Amino acid sequence: MKFSMSPAPFLRRKRTTLAIMLELTIALALVWLASIIYYFTIGTNHGLQAILIGIVSTATMMVVEFLFYLPKCIKDGKEAVSKNSELNCFKETMNAMGYKLSHSFGWVSGLILALLLPVGTPLYVVLVSAVIAILVGKLLFGGFGYNIFNPAIVGRIFAQLCFGTSLAYGVEESASGFTAFTGATVTSQLSNNNWMTTGLDIDLWKLLLGNYQGTLGETFTLLILVIGVVLAIRKVIDWKVPVFYVGTLYLASLISGFCGGYGLGSFEYALIQISVGGIMFGAVFCLTDPVTNPTSPSGKVIFAVGAALFTFVIRYFASAPEGVAYSILLMNMLTPLIDRCIKGFTTKKLLPKWGVIGGIMLASMVLGVSSGFVNHEAYDVEYRKQNEFSSVIKKVEDNVYHIEVQQGEKGQIWSKVEMNVTLDLTNRTVTKIEIISYGANGGFGDALLTGGEIKFNTDGDEYTSFPKEKEPIAMAFYDKYIKLESPLAFDEYLNLYSKGNSLSAWSSEAKNVIRVGATYTAMGFIYGVCEVINYAGGAQ
Amino acid sequence: MDTQKKSKIFLNPLLKENPILVLILGLCPVLGVSETIDKAIGMGMAVILVLFCTNLVISLIRKLVPNEVRIPIYIVIIASFVTMVQMLMNAFTPELAESLGAFIPLITVNCIILGRAEAFASKNSVGDSILDALGNGFGFLIAVFLVAFFREFLATGGWKLSNPFTNSTIFEIRPLADFAIPLFGQNTGAFLTLGIIIGIVTAIRMSSEQRKTLKAKKEVQ
Amino acid sequence: MKNLWENKFVRLPLSLAAVCLVFSSLLALTNFVTDPIIASMQEEKEKKAYEVLYGEGNISSREEVTFEATDNINSITKVVTTDNVEHYVYNLSTKNVISGDFNFLAGIKDGKVDAYSFIGVENNNNYGFAEFSNGKDRLVGYDGSNFSIVSGATNTSNGFKTALDAALAHYASLSAEA
Known part of the structure; x- marks a missing residue:
């Protein structure tokens, strides 16, 4: 099932998937560069570790893809030689492999996975997670276009489950190289404080400009926002998904802030909620993966809203700061279902009837969840x-x-x-x-x-x-x-x-x-x- | 000609028609006991013993058993043999029996045993049935051992083999203990490992079949 | 005879019965063979423990006592030693000890623990076990109120205390009846 990124008509302009993915790669590389610079300001070993994680992740994925596609490419090479004996077998194999690799876009998942891991992750963890991510998450399902789950997220969750304690947010240099230590990130501080900000010292601008420690991609929220806007304008990613995702989360946090008695401070409180924990990064890069979200526009909207609600629920009630990753996986699972339900209703006819109903349902869910069940006690004791x-x-x-x-x-x-x-x-x-x-x-x-x-x-x-x-x-x-x-x-x-x-x-x-x-x-x-x-x- | 057919009965279930990796029968104990190679080998031996005895008995009485009640009779036979094996294991290999726990009685409902009894032993001679039983039993052992091999290596960084009768360690090597991934010692890892191994085996099988049909086509031309 | 056999109401139950008979006898045979082995393994462990309790060969009679099942008590035996003193020996198991539960025998006389020994535990490099092991006699003299928790083995000590409390409670109920 190869998903195309937009509904009919398809004869628009000559823009290949490769070109789109290249622009996405440039965007990811920019975010990576920004985080490297930030970590260099903390310490050289941090910056070096940031570079190494990116390199290891991308290289591992490319190597795994190479090995996976090798038998088939050798066969293709031999076939080409048998048809035209003037060609060199090795060259033909490399040609076939080059075509396959460049259309499988492994490096994109590599960069995304690297940006999802914190800077203190040991390199063997990065290696193993990258192998599992690309193998189990993409290649075994059939390669690009056939995967159900976002491969980078699969790798992240695998790393979390197997090596959870090694995912450290700081790197310390000791006599024997780097030793990692765990500490309180803003996300975990917030989650320990029941997601209320009283008593905690969180500066919004500091958050947005990346002066706190989280995963590699979480640092510069403002930069990601700008990049997201640019990508949406250039039609590399579909604007609906991130907008509706962040919007629903903002709305839910806003309402829960009002109910928690923050008054007008709720706006800033909600802004803090969406700047923390990789929401921006997930919204712009992970949720918008065209293979794993529904094809129809209204399907995409449902997808985004569902992911936002899952994130909200997981964060507040399960106190797992990594709610974003789990909610993305859950909605990826539901994508075929959404597609089947929306089948045929992709025209504007849908909007008046379903729009009203959908809007009411959405509003009531957001209101109900955020005001009724969320515990608004901020602890001033911990x-x-x-x-x-x-x-x-x-x-x-x-x-x-x-x-x-x-x-x-x-x-x-x-x-x-x-x-x-x-x-x-x-x-x-x-x-x-x-x-x-x-x-x-x-x-x-x-x-x-x-x-x-x-x-x-x-x-x-x-x-x-x-x-x-x-x-x-x-x-x-x-x-x-x-x-x-x-x-x-x-x-x-x-x-x-x-x-x-x-x-x-x-x-x-x-x-x-x-x-x-x-x-x-x-x-x-x-x-x-x-x-x-x-x-x-x-x-x- | 006859010996070739007989050897095929024994050799087929080992790899080409392996009950677990190819026919995908009886996966439950595979997932449950493949944490360590000790448990895997112990379970494999128990299954071989049960298969041997049941196939032998069922093919002996196959002409006497009336058709309508053959399933209850087979189940009585299988259950009795499993209970006997369990009692023997409790007496002579107590630690292994304790670590296998509830999976020994579960051999009774393992599809392989009833499947082979129904499909083969009830229709073929005693000799053939014994060969079939041994083939399937060793096929099961090979499959479980393969999964346990990788799982124990990934989960603990090494392997440990011990003598079940005296509970003494034969060898224990753990070269990569620092890089162990404990997830593979749990259920998630079991499913992942089994799935990947079945995938690899199927890929090899399909490609060899394709090669054979290509060769056959070439010979025809 | 042939006609009888053709009748399915004869054939089916008869064959079922025959199979069941044969296999039950086989099972009984196996049980007969293996049961003593299993029982003897368990008995050997207990015998070793009993010997440690009151010394080898000092036990003249043993008699099982029925009781209501509790968490810690596995069995109770009334033991008379060669000097005609009655002891109640409780086969106890600790529960919820972090490093591993113990199965041990405790002899109680006059409301006090006068001897104890472990069943089946030979080499256990647990600090708690080392402090309580057979030679140390730490639990002797406990009568419900004077338990001293061993420093550095708090969890294990608490496990033993709970098990012994259950045994002492039962002993108290016995003397209350008598």
Whole structure:
């Protein structure tokens, strides 16, 4: 089923698919260039990583396509030689391959996938995702024009599912090359705060001009907007899809902002919502893929509106910041269905009757969803829960955060720590930790947190099972991480925590530091400090 | 002439008419036990044993079984043999039985067994049925082993083989453990791997068939 | 005879019955052969555990006690040792221990745990298991109120405590009846 990009008549001007795709490639390359420049301003290793990701992704896809089409091209070459024995077999094969590759447009998916990944992605992850994207997403379905799903999105989702923790937003240079670390992006900050902006420091212009970290393509929203307009004017992409997608999202965010009591600030709030999380990029480059969206104009409108509603729902209720990718895949699945329903109704006759009905349905859906079900409480305390840890964070003063961590539930509380953490965000160090309260069951953990002051259980007897040989290790831990005679870098805490937040992972890796016989208390403490660091946005 | 036909009965199900990769029968256990090659080989052995016994018995009594009740009788036979195999596995290979879990009783409803019983054993002699059973059983083993080979490599970066009777490790190598993709240890990976392998096998099969018809055409000319 | 066989109301049930008979006997045979092996494997593990409890050869009689099934208790045996003292031995399983559940025997007398041993666990490099393993006698003397959680093995200790509480509760109900 080869989809053409516009309805009949087809004899318009002589413009091949190749020409259109080349213009699209130029646009993508511009976005890529912009992100490279941005990341170079952060650090050379970031910029280099950005370049490498793009190169690896595109090259892998081209190589896979080459290998996939090789048998057929060899056969074609042999056939051509058998018909005209003057031709060189190798040249004919290369000719056939050149034709095939240039009409399969693998590099476009390569660039889009690269722009969907964050800068800290390890290169082998990029490689594997690119292979799966082009193979499972496009080639196995029959090549260009036959695929159901957008291949770049398939690769992105695969990377998310398999390597989710490796998709890091920052790259750090260490002695052994690059090590990646995860941190709070604006998207995840927003999603943790229930998509409300109170209490968070988000500047709209900063967002639009790309001064925050997200995936490679998310940075310059304004640039993508301009490029989108240019492409639409040059008829490279169909204007309906991005306009209706962004428009519906804007409308839904607007209404939910009004209901959340932002008043006139809702307009800016809605603008923030659509500048975050790759919506612009997805709208201009991923949703408009002519192969995977419906052929008819009204079908395209339904497609865009559906994708917007899915994005809205996934973001708000499933707290998955990557709602855009999932909603694109879902609507790609529904494209053949939409086509079949709209079959034959592509003329203007459709508009009055269906337009009115459709408009009413759309409005009611948007209103209902956004006002009725969305939780409008902005938390000024931050509730977090991860595995068996739950914590409540509150900002007490500038750079001072109060956190209560509890590990365990349902009557089996294994550790409890309440402390004030003072951070220095510019130098990225923790300057002071003040332990306010703890479990106080006379366990070794109390000794750890108080530097050996507490050695007795609550009855006043000395511990029955106090492993004295572990005392120096515990005291060293206390001196280094809790007493803080001099400020300690964020990474000291983050490195301990990032090694895994399950008991067995800590026990085997951070043995000397953590396994002092107060495992749960130490875990809770480290977890608490790292959560405060993440909450304050200091993990960049 | 006769031995050629007999060898064809054994060799066909191995690759050309492999029950899983070509006839696409009985995929459920393949998806379920192909996480490690240990489990795959264990399951394959169990299926071979069951197939052997059922084909033998069914072809022995094929003349005595009345037509109207043959399906219930076959099912009783298959279920009994599967239960016997399960009891034997619980006694002699307890760890393997525990890791295979519910898939051993599920052999009863595996299409391959009832399919071969119905299609072949009930109409052919004992010798032929035994050959057919062994062929299909080993075909199943080859297919499951192939899927497990790739899945375990991608999911854990290596392979581990152990002796089921004594639970001692024969070898364990994990060269690429740092680059493991845990998705392939789960159901998604099972479907993906199986699909890609079936695709490759079909492509090879179709191209070899095309080549044969081309050759035949050329010979005719 | 031939005519009887042709009659389908005779033929079908007869053949079905014949097949069922043959195969049930085969199944019974296999069961007869394999059951003792499976049971003996389990028994060996338990026997080892019992030997550790009160010493080898000190058990003069064992008697099963019926009870209401609970999460942690697998079976209860009334054991009389050679010095004519009655102990109630509970076969317990911990539940929800993160690093892996344990199956162990605990002997209770006079409302206190006086011996315990593990079934079937030989080499387990879990810190919690090491602290409670057979030689350490940590659980001895527990009577419901004086459990000391081992530092560094909080989760495992809690697992044992829950299992032992269930056993002690049952023991208390026994003496309440008596």
